[in-house]
Amino acid sequence: MSKFTDQAYLKGEQYRSPNNLNSRIALHDLYSTASxxxxxxVYQHLAxxxxxxxxxxxxxNATQWQANAALFPNSARFDLMDLSIGMLRSGRAGMGAADWRFNYLSGDxxxxxxxxxxxxxxxxxxxxYHVPTIELAVAECARALKPDGLFIAATNGATHMVDLYTLLEEFQPGFRIPDSDxxxxxxxxxxxxxTSQFAEVRLDLYESDLWVTKGQALVSYAFSLWxxxxxxxxxxxxxxxxxxNQKIAKDGGIRIRKxxxxxxxxxxxxxxxxLGILQAEQKLP
Ligand SMILES: C[S@@+](CC[C@H](N)C(=O)[O-])C[C@H]1O[C@@H](n2cnc3c(N)ncnc32)[C@H](O)[C@@H]1O
Structure with missing residues (x-):
């Protein structure tokens, strides 16, 4: 079994603490070209x-929810669920236990x-993409949703971050990140x-790349990957x-397409x- 879907590895190592995820989020936060x-x-799409x-x-670790906590209505309630207790602990610590709108629970x-x-x-x-039987998870989300509710599943495309993977291959010839996972x-x-579970589906793209001007965040990102x-x-x-850093010194930065x-x-x-959620222009190949 690939580590990518190995629940024991995900729970016990990759996401035991938020460190790996935080390294990846930091690269995007620091060097994104998005508007x-x-x-x-994500907040704008939740409505x-x-x-x-x-x-x-x-x-x-509830990053998305913490970032927008002040904007959500006081009367809304949030059940935040994850396979990893470590992630939930970190999420609750970051949010502050005093925000009683947020409830934390572990589950699959x-x-x-x-x-x-x-x-x-x-x-x-x-x-x-981490769930062993994706159909089951989608069916469960559809079941838990009200008839007039909204389901959101953010994910990446096939070319996401491949520029970084190509550089890693150049750094260590023979090294390849498989795209199957x-x-x-x-x-x-x-x-x-x-479409097998919902009457209506729409895809919205997030227009953004990375322009990285310091190498350390790329190294931390790389070593967070299984x-x-x-x-x-x-x-x-x-x-x-x-x-x-040598590449950055030569070209002023490293562009990584997302x-x-x-x-x-x-x-x-x-x-x-x-719901009036604005849809960006779609350019998916
Ligand atoms: C890449 S992180 C994304 C976290 C968060 N949704 C975000 O966008 O910042 C994937 C999360 O999914 C959790 N996870 C993986 N498999 C799961 C499962 N079967 N059920 C519930 N959570 C799972 C992991 O523990 C990890 O915290």
């Missing part, structure tokens, strides 16, 4: 109303411990998985930093448009 931060973009019930499946996306049609919003952001639930194939952790010795971190977005889905045709 709005990712957390703002959470007064008194609504929200479920975040695979919430990680494939078997949600919630009654049918309970939530106005269900999110499964950047996590479905990343393509399990992608911007290209997610559509088919969602493939790099397995195949490139940690002792090479200094040499990798040198490798990136391919990210979110599927919006609903049981009720017309619901997504009625």
């Amino acid at each position: 709005v931060p990712w957390t703002t973009w 959470v109303g007064e008194g609504q019930q929200v479920l975040a499946v695979g919430c990680g 996306a494939q078997d949600l411990p919630f009654q049918d049609a309970r939530y106005d919003r269900v999110t499964a952001n950047h996590m479905l 990343r393509r399990r639930f992608s911007l290209q194939n997610g559509w088919d998985r969602l 493939d790099v952790e397995d195949d490139i010795s940690n002792q090479k971190a200094a040499a990798m930093l040198d490798f990136f 391919e990210t977005g979110a599927f919006l889905a609903s049981h009720l045709p017309g619901l997504i448009d009625s």
Whole structure:
């Protein structure tokens, strides 16, 4: 089994603490070329109303929720769920236990411990590709969503970050990050998985690349990945930093193309448009 879907590895190592995820988020935060931060973009797509019930499946360390906590209505309630207790602990510590709108619970996306049609919003952001049986998780999210609710599944496309993977291959000839894992639930194939459970599906793309002007964030990002952790010795971190910094010194920076977005889905045709969420121009190949 690939580490990518190995629940024991995900829970016990990769996401035991938020360190790996934070290294990846930091690179995007520091060097994104987007006009709005990712957390703002997600907030704009959630459109959470007064008194609504929200479920975040695979919430990680609640970065998206913390960033927007002050903007959500006081009367809304949020159940933040993750496989990893370490992620939940970190999320609660960051949010502050005093914000009683947020409730933290551990669980598996494939078997949600919630009654049918309970939530106005269900999110499964950047996590479905980790789930062993994606169909089960999507069916569970659809079951927990109200008839007039909105489901959001953010994910990446097939070319996301490949410029970095090409550089890693140049740094260590023969090293390759396989694309099969990343393509399990992608911007290209997610559509088919969602249309079997929802009456309406829409894909919105997040326009952004990276222009990286310091090598350290790239090294931290690289060593947060399971493939790099397995195949490139940690002792090479200094040499990798040198490798990136030389390229930056020559060209002023390193451009890394991203391919990210979110599927919006609903049981009720017309619901997504009625929420007035702005759709960016679509350029998916
Ligand atoms: C890449 S992180 C994304 C976190 C968060 N949604 C975000 O966008 O910042 C993936 C998260 O999914 C969680 N996860 C993986 N498999 C899961 C499953 N079967 N059920 C619930 N959570 C899972 C991991 O523990 C991890 O916190």
